[in-house]
Amino acid sequence: MNLQLSTEDERFLAEVRAFLHGALPEDVRRRALTPLHPPHEDDRRWWNRQLYERGWAAPSWPVEYGGCGWSPLRAHLFEQACCEAGAPELRWQGLRLFGPVLYTFGTAEQKARYLPGILRGDTQWAQGFSEPGAGSDLASLKTSAVRDGAHYIVSGQKIWTSEAHYSEMGFFLVRTDASVKPQAGLSMLIIDLRSPGVTVRPITMLHGDTAVSEIFLDQVRVPAENLLGEPGSGWTQAKFLLGNERTGGAETHHSRRMLRRVTALARTRLREGRPLIEDARIAARIADVGADLEALEWSVLRVLCGAPQRWAEAAVTSALKVRGSEIQQRVSELGMEILGFDALRQYGRDEGFASRDLAAGITADLLYQRASTIMGGAREVQKNIIAKLAFGL
Numbered sequence: 426m427n428l429q430l431s432t433e434d435e436r437f438l439a440e441v442r443a444f445l446h447g448a449l450p451e452d453v454r455r456r457a458l459t460p461l462h463p464p465h466e467d468d469r470r471w472w473n474r475q476l477y478e479r480g481w482a483a484p485s486w487p488v489e490y491g492g493c494g495w496s497p498l499r500a501h502l503f504e505q506a507c508c509e510a511g512a513p514e515l516r517w518q519g520l521r522l523f524g525p526v527l528y529t530f531g532t533a534e535q536k537a538r539y540l541p542g543i544l545r546g547d548t549q550w551a552q553g554f555s556e557p558g559a560g561s562d563l564a565s566l567k568t569s570a571v572r573d574g575a576h577y578i579v580s581g582q583k584i585w586t587s588e589a590h591y592s593e594m595g596f597f598l599v600r601t602d603a604s605v606k607p608q609a610g611l612s613m614l615i616i617d618l619r620s621p622g623v624t625v626r627p628i629t630m631l632h633g634d635t636a637v638s639e640i641f642l643d644q645v646r647v648p649a650e651n652l653l654g655e656p657g658s659g660w661t662q663a664k665f666l667l668g669n670e671r672t673g674g675a676e677t678h679h680s681r682r683m684l685r686r687v688t689a690l691a692r693t694r695l696r697e698g699r700p701l702i703e704d705a706r707i708a709a710r711i712a713d714v715g716a717d718l719e720a721l722e723w724s725v726l727r728v729l730c731g732a733p734q735r736w737a738e739a740a741v742t743s744a745l746k747v748r749g750s751e752i753q754q755r756v757s758e759l760g761m762e763i764l765g766f767d768a769l770r771q772y773g774r775d776e777g778f779a780s781r782d783l784a785a786g787i788t789a790d791l792l793y794q795r796a797s798t799i800m801g802g803a804r805e806v807q808k809n810i811i812a813k814l815a816f817g818l
């Protein structure tokens with residue numbers, strides 16, 4: 426494996442950095458660098474549009490669907506540069522999750538209708554999979570879609586749907602056949618969240634903000650043409666989508682960005698007149714998590730560069746997700762310890778976005794990151810996958 430960047434990749438990175446330098450206003454950067462969840466929605470839509478106009482909204486989508494068609498390594502370098510520069514994080518539900526499902530499994534009409542809005546950032550999407558009784562055991566979900574002429578009638582409840590209250594559309598996993606084995610009765614359905622019978626209720630989370638919602642579907646009439654693929658093919662599409670979700674689950678760019686903030690905090694905060702970074706225990710902990718993060722970054726690059734693997738691919742993506750989410754938690758815990766009692770100061774959302782204080786958002790981030798080992802598939806379940814696929818247990 427050769428991880429030396431080629432001259433072309435170096436040139437590409439220089440072009441991306443020059444663009445980012447000119448395109449990102451200071452206030453947008455500052456808001457994006459403040460770790461609040463969910464991030465500033467208007468900035469994300471605006472940034473999506475800037476990238477779209479530059480032709481860079483979807484680094485890994487094929488060119489024929491409006492993407493850049495870049496290699497995984499180049500897409501990684503691009504995202505890393507955006508994150509370093511303080512660009513707003515784009516909404517992942519449409520660009521990273523549903524878009525690839527749509528161009529892989531959708532009809533020509535579905536692609537023509539929905540892909541352009543995802544690329545431009547005009548339409549935001551929510552992922553309606555989990556239910557109150559079906560998270561890890563997703564195949565047991567109960568939301569039903571019953572065919573009625575040219576429509577499906579959809580009833581049920583979804584929960585923990587990220588950013589649904591900022592979304593216009595949703596891709597839902599529903600049960601179209603209750604008479605077959607659970608996985609075989611599932612289908613993926615596109616639902617307009619503004620339809621009669623849809624109620625989206627935001628949930629206030631531990632960190633005091635609303636990053637997720639519950640969605641109630643009460644006899645919602647959905648055009649049958651919104652079904653993706655054949656009835657009963659939803660499990661195949663969901664597995665394809667969850668594989669993509671977990672590959673991005675290492676979140677190394679964000680941990681790196683946050684570690685930089687935490688390190689800067691340790692340089693500026695004083696104990697007995699000396700910067701905390703001079704405390705050997707703090708310095709050692711920063712170095713420790715930094716080394717683990719670097720090792721994870723190399724592992725992600727090895728996967729992206731296609732190094733020969735003896736593990737099954739799903740086990741690798743699960744391992745990256747587990748390790749990445751644990752590092753996110755360690756970095757945010759370190760930030761909170763550096764703050765000490767000052768971590769008790771609660772920043773309001775607007776105040777946090779406006780603040781130049783490095784402490785803004787650190788406590789909220791710690792509380793939010795409790796979820797990183799749950800969302801996208803709980804850690805214990807990921808470990809079961811690794812045990813089974815990698816070690817044959």
Ligand SMILES: Cc1cc2nc3c(=O)[nH]c(=O)nc-3n(C[C@H](O)[C@H](O)[C@H](O)COP(=O)(O)OP(=O)(O)OC[C@H]3O[C@@H](n4cnc5c(N)ncnc54)[C@H](O)[C@@H]3O)c2cc1C
Pocket residue numbers: 551552553554555556557558559560561562584585586587588636637796799800801802803804805806809
């Ligand atoms: C912030 C956040 C955002 C989310 N966003 C979305 C979204 O946009 N769309 C969406 O559809 N879902 C979303 N989810 C839901 C997420 O996918 C589920 O929470 C997750 O899959 C776990 O399911 P559950 O909450 O039902 O927990 P459960 O499945 O009830 O698990 C509870 C506990 O039991 C453990 N457990 C369960 N089964 C096993 C097993 N077989 N072996 C060992 N331990 C087990 C779990 O690890 C966990 O600790 C989000 C969740 C969070 C927290």
